[in-house]
Amino acid sequence: MINKPTKKVLNGLKKKGYEVYLVGGCVRDLILKRIPKDFDIITSAELKEVMRAFSRCAIVGKRFPICHVHLGDIIVEVSSFSTSGRKFGRDFSYEFERPSGCDEKDYIRWRNCMQRDFTINGLMFDPYAKMVYDYIGGIEDIRKAKVRTVISANTSFQDDCARILRALRIAARLGFRFSKETSHFIKHLSSSILKLDRGRLLMEMNYMLAYGSAEASLRLLWKFGLLEILLPLQASYFVQHGFRRRDKRSNMLLSLFSNLDKLLAPDRPCHSSLCFAGALLT
Template sequence: MAISTGFAFSCRPHFPLSQSMRKVFMSCSAAIEAIEEIDSGKEPAEWKRFNSKELGISSSMIARPTRVVLNGLKSKGFEVYLVGGCVRDLILKRTPKDFDIITTAELKEVRRTFSHCEIVGRRFPICHVHVDDEVVEVSSFHTSGIRPVRNLGLSFEKPVDCDEKDHFRWRNCLRRDFTINGLMFDPYSKLIYDYMGGVDDIRKAKVQTIGPASFSFIEDCARILRAIRIAARLGFRFGRETALSIKNLSSSVLRLDRVHGEHLFLSVSMWKAPHGNELHVGLWLC
């Protein structure tokens, strides 16, 4: 079963929640397809390497400030990759909102490489490199390596036929949210590394988590809202397991109001259309 998404929004944007109620309605509907899906994360995906030209990606699609940072780090002998949503958007022939870089350089080495660079963040620090009035975010394999790797030992095994560098990249991809965001692009070798089946899910227009959806959403409840936003923006669909996990764990996003200082009311429902083979999911935030 698969669920494709379509969303509508209604809100009063110019007043804080303490002065007026803001209501947002998000609805998803889809025909139930006659296919059998594997629950996300239950079996390790066969990892692949893709030539970026085969996927229609050229260096000219990378914004100039990002190229400046990539070239600066590469000239110092460091490995550099584009990661996350920007790789996904390049494959989809969309202009990325921003480009995220990960490098083998330590953050202090990144800061020494660029004159206008600062390290931000305490728990998970990254570098902000300023180029042409733009900010390029750079993270380090060394910094990300100190983050605890989710306990996916029962869901994922180390990819076969991979060397030490592949294992290094794979472990980093395990920390990401969705398979379509778990891609690494080396613009110099022109290779895209896909350890989580992200390219296949892009081709299927599907959003699914890395690892079981219930575990992923418990680990970070903000992923529920990110999943909905990504699906709405790209016109992608959810698998049944992801949709049910969103429904069952949706109340966990109430924790976010402690961060933003807003009081939220949330209601989630799932129903089947009286006529036709459709499944609907509704999410209300007030």
């Protein structure tokens, strides 16, 4: 289920003696036997060493640097343990006790997982040892079909309000529910997403609507009071038709996106303009 470009990057770094792992949502999706939207690689190599390993490779991002490895028309993103801490903002791992019996390699993996958003995204997979590393209960939450923040939801969402939208997107795509704490703070802090710039909001909405889970995403946005913030005209449509927050019924807008979802997949999205045109039709 791992695509060829990703395998090529994994093999290229492994042959040079570096540790390589798949990390994040792609590991969760592989466990669930679902097609990942993309693959994230993390390695013990420095980014400059990744650059030397591949002929077409560039370091992108000043604040959160990663490597883009170009293989034909495909770009494979590679991060390094040495710089990945910057990507997640504040490093909360220092606020938690280091696990007992944790050697240096475990400590490096644990610290990286502690900086991620949700437990089900905090898994690492070594494809050569065929081993999944889980330090924060991600496997158990996959079994329970639950979205739960790694640290307290209040702290997590205040540190990065975009995680609220990410939580809804993940739950919609997988059909998962939220932990009680996560659900509470999604509602309580929903208005904080207005801090995000318009470009980021458009990107998050595109992820929700264009990859095969638009209907479920709209239902969750409506349930948690975010539809009024992101798509006020569509929220007004729901109100006019007497649609309740936990309503199981459908309406014209939901039916439209339900039919679109049947044609799409995480690795086969539609162009964002089609989604937003569909939303405006109502």
